[in-house]
Amino acid sequence: MLLKVKDLSKTFIVGLLRKKEIHAVRKVSFNIKKGEFISLVGESGSGKTTTSRMILRILKPSSGSVIFEGKDPWALHKIEDLKWYWKQVHGIFQDPFASFNPLYKVDRILYQTFNLLNIESDAEKEHLVKESLKEVGLRPEEVLGRYPHELSGGQRQRIMIARCYLLKPKLIIADEPISMIDASTRAGILKLFSDLRNNYGTSVIFITHDLGLAYYVSDRIMIMHNGSIVEEGTPDEIMEHPKHHYTMRLKEDVPLLYRKWKGF
Amino acid sequence: MIPPILKNLLRIKKFDISVSIILFITLVGIIGPFVYTVDPTALHAPPEVPPNNKYPLGTDSYGRDLLAQLLHGIRSSLYIGLTASLISLAIGVTIGAVAGFKGGITDDSLMLVTNVVYALPSIMLMMLIAAYLKERNPLFVALIIGLTSWPWVARAVRSQLMSLKSRDFLAISRMAALSDLKIMFEDLIPNMASYIFMAFVLLMSGAMIAEAGLSMIGLGVTRGVSLGIILYWAQLLESVRRGLWWWFIPPGACLVSLATSMLLLSTSLDEYFSPRLRGR
Numbered sequence: 001m002l003l004k005v006k007d008l009s010k011t012f013i014v015g016l017l018r019k020k021e022i023h024a025v026r027k028v029s030f031n032i033k034k035g036e037f038i039s040l041v042g043e044s045g046s047g048k049t050t051t052s053r054m055i056l057r058i059l060k061p062s063s064g065s066v067i068f069e070g071k072d073p074w075a076l077h078k079i080e081d082l083k084w085y086w087k088q089v090h091g092i093f094q095d096p097f098a099s100f101n102p103l104y105k106v107d108r109i110l111y112q113t114f115n116l117l118n119i120e121s122d123a124e125k126e127h128l129v130k131e132s133l134k135e136v137g138l139r140p141e142e143v144l145g146r147y148p149h150e151l152s153g154g155q156r157q158r159i160m161i162a163r164c165y166l167l168k169p170k171l172i173i174a175d176e177p178i179s180m181i182d183a184s185t186r187a188g189i190l191k192l193f194s195d196l197r198n199n200y201g202t203s204v205i206f207i208t209h210d211l212g213l214a215y216y217v218s219d220r221i222m223i224m225h226n227g228s229i230v231e232e233g234t235p236d237e238i239m240e241h242p243k244h245h246y247t248m249r250l251k252e253d254v255p256l257l258y259r260k261w262k263g264f
Numbered sequence: 265m266i267p268p269i270l271k272n273l274l275r276i277k278k279f280d281i282s283v284s285i286i287l288f289i290t291l292v293g294i295i296g297p298f299v300y301t302v303d304p305t306a307l308h309a310p311p312e313v314p315p316n317n318k319y320p321l322g323t324d325s326y327g328r329d330l331l332a333q334l335l336h337g338i339r340s341s342l343y344i345g346l347t348a349s350l351i352s353l354a355i356g357v358t359i360g361a362v363a364g365f366k367g368g369i370t371d372d373s374l375m376l377v378t379n380v381v382y383a384l385p386s387i388m389l390m391m392l393i394a395a396y397l398k399e400r401n402p403l404f405v406a407l408i409i410g411l412t413s414w415p416w417v418a419r420a421v422r423s424q425l426m427s428l429k430s431r432d433f434l435a436i437s438r439m440a441a442l443s444d445l446k447i448m449f450e451d452l453i454p455n456m457a458s459y460i461f462m463a464f465v466l467l468m469s470g471a472m473i474a475e476a477g478l479s480m481i482g483l484g485v486t487r488g489v490s491l492g493i494i495l496y497w498a499q500l501l502e503s504v505r506r507g508l509w510w511w512f513i514p515p516g517a518c519l520v521s522l523a524t525s526m527l528l529l530s531t532s533l534d535e536y537f538s539p540r541l542r543g544r
Contacts, residue, residue, distance in 0.1 A: 058435045083441045090439060098432040103454050112440035160436075 002203055003032040003055070003089075003171055008064035010050050024050045026227040027064065032171065035201045037194070039214035041250065042224035048207045049094075051224070052173045055205075056091045057082075068171070087116040090169040094176040096156035100148035106159055107144050113166045132165040136192055154185035161192050164202075172196065173205045178213075190217060211247075212254035215239055223247045278532035282525035289522055293338030304332040304489050315510050322510035325501045333489050334514050341491040341519070344406045344475045349467035351410025356417025357460060363418070364425030375422070382415035387477065394483035402485050409474045417463050424459055428452055458537040462530045469526035476519055491515045 010025040025047040032038060040048050053059035055066050057073040065072055073085045093099050100109060110129045119125055130140040136158040148156060157177060164172055174193060178186045194217070196202040208214055214221050215235045223231040223238070223246065230244040242248045273279050309327040313319055321331040363374040393408045394400060428434065428451075437447050472491070478484050479492025480499065498504075498512040 053435070056435070056439065058438060079441060079443075086439045086441055091435070093432040093435070095432060099436050101433040101437070101451050101455070104450075109436065112437065112442070115440050115442065 001031050002034050002036075002069065004065075004067040005030050005051075005055065006065050006067070008051065008054055008066065009062050010047075010054060010059065011062045023227050025054070025061075028224075028227075028229055029064075030222060030229065030232070032203050032205065034170070035197055035203055036220065037197055037204045037206065037218050038220040038222065039206045039208060039218035040222050040224055041208055041211050041214045043209055043250075046224045047227040048224055049175055050227075052091065052175050052205065052207055056089065056173055057085060058091075083116050087167055088169050089171045089173070090164055090167055091173045091175065092157070092160045092164065092177045095180055096153045096160065097148065099160055100156060102148055104147075105144075106146055106148055106151065106156070109159055109163055110166060113163055116167060128166060129162075132162040133159070135165045136162045137188065138162065153181050154189065157181055157189055158192070161189070161196075164196065168196075168200050169202060171203045171205070173207070175207045176209070177206075179208070179210075193217070210254075211238075211250045215254075223250065273532075273536055276532045276536060278528050279536070282528035282532065285521055285525040286529065289338060289518060290342060293335065293342050296335035297332075297339060300331060300335055302329045302332040304328060304336045312508060321514055322508075324497060324503075324508075324511055330494075330510060330514070333494050334491075334518065337489045337491040337494050337515055338518055340402050340485065340488055341472050341475060341522075344402050344409070344485075344490065345468045345472040347403065347406035348409035348413070348471035348474070349464055351407065352412075352414035352417060352467055352471075353460070353464050355410070356414035356463070357421050359414070360418040360421025361425060364422040364429070367426075371422070375419070378415045378418045381412070382419070384412075386412040387474075390474070390478055391481070391483060394478060400484070400486045402488065402490065405475060405478065405485055405490075406471070408478075409471045413467060413470060413474070417467065420463060421456070421460070424456055425452070428455055458533060462533050462537075465526050465530045465533070469523040472519065473523050491519045495519075 006029050008025060008028045009023070012022040012024055014020050014022065028047070028051055030038075040051065042048050050059065054061045055073075057066075057076075060074065066074065068085065068089060071081075071085075073089070076082055076085055100106060107129070110132065111125065114125055119128070129144070133140045133143060138155060138158050143151060143155060143159060151159075160177075172193070177193075178189050181189060190213075193204050193206070197204055206214065206218060211221075211223075215238070218235060221233060221235055221238045222229050223244065225244070225246045231238065231242065231247050238247060239251065242251055305328065307327050309319060309323045309329055311323060311325050311327045313323045315322045319329055319331065321329075321334060324330055324333075359374050359378060363371040363378075389412050390408050393411075394405070397404055434447065434451055437451050442450070475484065475490060476492035476495060479490060479496045482496065484490060484492045484496060494515040495512060498508070498515075501508075503509075503511040
């Protein structure tokens with residue numbers, strides 16, 4: 001088992017005197033095997049992103065545990081251990097514009113990863129960066145040395161994926177990576193994830209609100225609602241025999257091709 | 265990094281105009297007293313002479329040379345503005361940054377203090393402190409203004425930092441295992457620099473006007489001249505009613521154009537750094 005998540009919860013407390021608790025994630029548990037492509041589906045505010053950030057070791061969980069290859073990332077404190085963890089588990093976020101610091105050239109995103117890899121020579125770094133860009137279908141001379149606002153959303157998201165190609169992590173958590181990209185380039189980006197899985201055995205947690213999309217790409221689907229996982233199964237099980245009423249509602253929202261919509 | 269930014273900024277007309285006015289008045293204030301070496305407090309000239317060859321800006325009722333007063337006044341007004349704004353900037357940025365970065369109870373208590381100071385009428389506070397001091401040199405006046413005008417900076421820096429903290433690029437840098445210090449200096453501070461500079465410009469124009477305000481009610485510097493002090497004397501001896509225009513117009517015009525061009529500068533910077541405002 002690559003990743004074990006057990007009873008993971010996150011509660012936000014707001015207010016100084018009159019405290020109010022917001023349960024963003026409640027006791028989420030699941031496992032991921034090597035090379036598995038699983039989707040986490042749910043509407044906005046269902047706790048998908050919070051869950052992903054807790055696994056990525058960016059947001060501290062309130063309770064519960066994350067175990068990756070037998071180690072709890074939240075128990076790691078030494079910089080060497082943290083480097084190991086982020087080398088193995090990496091994330092891609094929804095908004096390809098917000099992922100870049102607007103003041104720096106896009107090269108920075110890629111060269112940052114050498115902090116996690118042990119590569120000294122500059123020539124080799126440059127070579128690896130160019131290779132990774134080629135792998136995600138970008139021409140290095142077109143994107144290197146540019147600022148984020150000079151590139152399209154699709155190009156920026158491809159650079160984020162190139163970062164994963166540089167690191168070759170064992171687990172990628174992709175938080176709605178294609179929701180803010182033009183429809184025409186989505187398929188290409190999705191293919192990059194499946195290539196990573198097929199070529200390097202990378203596991204992917206794919207977070208989306210689109211059940212139809214999850215059906216096409218994943219080995220297993222988990223439905224998240226109000227901070228808990230309400231249903232779990234293979235894409236066919238979920239689509240053919242949804243058990244939870246929320247899954248049924250999600251399923252009804254999937255637009256069907258070649259059929260006119262009725263009853264708005 | 266700097267040259268392209270400057271090049272883009274120079275394309276904004278508002279920026280050009282405001283910076284040239286500020287630079288011009290500042291240079292006059294800095295170099296002027298060395299070129300025109302008349303003692304601004306000496307009482308040797310005939311009183312209330314309109315501008316002529318010997319006294320380019322005329323003299324006041326005590327026979328003091330008004331050009332010399334103006335040059336020294338600009339200098340000390342700029343000094344008070346600069347010192348006061350640096351003081352409030354230091355306090356405001358520190359409190360705002362700690363509150364925004366730490367969060368939780370630290371944030372709550374620091375903001376409580378900030379809101380209390382914010383709610384106090386600052387002119388009242390300034391009057392109380394100023395009236396308590398027997399002798400007020402420019403540094404004291406700057407301190408009084410600086411210590412009362414920081415709360416909005418603290419609040420602004422805090423909210424700016426909190427919004428920056430939740431931005432994805434911070435998480436991206438964190439996942440590259442960059443140290444907190446490196447994240448602070450590479451991701452946070454450069455993104456706040458423009459904001460802090462804008463706050464600085466606004467504080468400075470506010471501080472110079474506050475100085476004039478304090479002087480006008482008789483609580484300004486007790487030694488030397490400032491733009492506010494010239495206006496104070498002009499008002500005290502009824503220069504407006506008596507038509508002594510050379511007494512109150514030059515310092516008033518200097519003060520207004522300095523403060524206005526600083527506001528204009530901050531608007532143009534705002535437009536440049538938040539592109540959503542551009543082209544409006």
